[in-house]
Amino acid sequence: MSFWDYLVWFFWFYIAISCIWIFITVIIDVFRDRTLNGWAKALWVLFLVFFPFLAAFIYLIARGRSMAERRAGEMRQAQTETNDYIRTVANTASPAAEIEKAKGLLDSGAITPAEYDSIKSKALAAA
Template sequence: MNDLAYPVAATDYPLLNIFWTMLWFFLWVVFLMLIFRIFADVFRDDRLSGWGKAGWTIFVIVLPFLGAFVYLIARGKHMGERDMRAMEKRDEQFRAYVREAAETPERTSAEELTKLAELKNHGDISDAEYERAKTKILA
């Protein structure tokens, strides 16, 4: 009998094989994430020359497992430091943007008095309210 003629049932693939398949799949995903992280670190490093970047890139592409492990041993400590500096720089840029966006432009006393006079002329505030606000602005 030809084994290809019969469909494969779920019972033909034991639970332990499913576990090992998932384990290898997730290890492969973790390895790919590590490779992309190494490439990002290589091209982010300003102290590394162009030849150094090319050398590490070729090494990691040609011998991925060995290249990744050698890179982590040789430059792993500084990867975290570069990430921290980049994160601090992004955080400071974000805080500066928020400070800039949250600033309210300073109005001069003349602008405030003009606005107050318009409110009084439109009848939005009474004469007493106008005088109190005017005294507060001029003080």
């Protein structure tokens, strides 16, 4: 096997993997699309099974923009959920840390003993 045979084999392997990737992406998008009813999804899948290249090209041309919008929406939603989770985790301080911070404020004279007791009871109640 010569070097050029290897390059040709590698090229066709790349093309095959790319086609499989496109077909899987289109099928996943068909099932994630909430605007399509069951019959339309079934027809797209049948079309993709029997005429894969033609169906993939038609789908990408006809529905490519909505495909990109759905993907961008999913990414925005995932980012929002991640940010919300990080905020909830970051805001939870241990009761001991809250009491320690309140004790420092009490020692510095920033709060009164009554306020310290209130903070301490809230921290212990949250635990």
